[in-house]
Amino acid sequence: MSIRDDILVGLRASEDLTVGDTTPEQLLGAYRAKVLREVATEIGDACPDHADGDTCYLGCQCAAARDLRRMADEAEKGDAS
Numbered sequence: 001m002s003i004r005d006d007i008l009v010g011l012r013a014s015e016d017l018t019v020g021d022t023t024p025e026q027l028l029g030a031y032r033a034k035v036l037r038e039v040a041t042e043i044g045d046a047c048p049d050h051a052d053g054d055t056c057y058l059g060c061q062c063a064a065a066r067d068l069r070r071m072a073d074e075a076e077k078g079d080a081s
């Protein structure tokens, strides 16, 4: 059983299958999207070419940040597993 499955079991047990109108799968997808976007923002803010921050990675990682945002969008739509 994956960690995702463990979390879904816990959500179902604690919230009687739904939390308001939101399913456990939607909650988990939304949380996954939030984490992915946080990481994408961190990467984008640290870009030496496209951000004004003091910190920087080895080079521009904006493509990776865009990929993380795409994954976040997919997680919200329920495409993630």
Ligand SMILES: [Zn+2]
Binding pocket: 047, 048, 049, 050, 051, 060, 061, 062, 063
């Ligand atoms: Zn960049």
